[in-house]
Amino acid sequence: MNQIMVVYWSQTGNTEAMANAVAEGIRKAGKDALVTEVSHISADALKDPGVFALGCPAMGAEVLEESEMEPFVTEVEAFASGKHIGLFGSYGWGDGEWMRDWQDRMANAGAHVVGGEGVIARESPDEDALNQCRELGEALAAAEA
Secondary structure, eight states: OOEEEEEEOOSSSHHHHHHHHHHHHHHHTTOEEEEEEGGGSOGGGGSSOSEEEEEOOOBTTTBOOTTTHHHHHHHHHTTOTTOEEEEEEEESSSSSHHHHHHHHHHHHTTOEETTSSOEEEESSOOHHHHHHHHHHHHHHHHHHO
């Protein structure tokens, strides 16, 4: 399969910009990327692919968005074992605890977190953060090969 899904939740557009940068990296590496908001896809769509990316900003007390993304990630945990998953998101406060917790959840579910950790950006992603997202996309494409 040459298409890698990039599923995200974004309130202000910061995580959406990161999702699009991940897709740029996937395409640069010669694969097709499907970028979609979490509300437009079922977790079942990620059961077969071995590689995909998930993006969500920190919300509340450094947690995933609770009404759409958290239930989606909970479903993904049930079949994440052996999958290569890229994680990314933005935050406005704290120190990135939500991402560390998310990485641990995916690793404990048996997934391989691509790059070893998620890509995070404080507020609106700067060019460095967008480049990290593009690199994540390239790494996802390599993992899919």
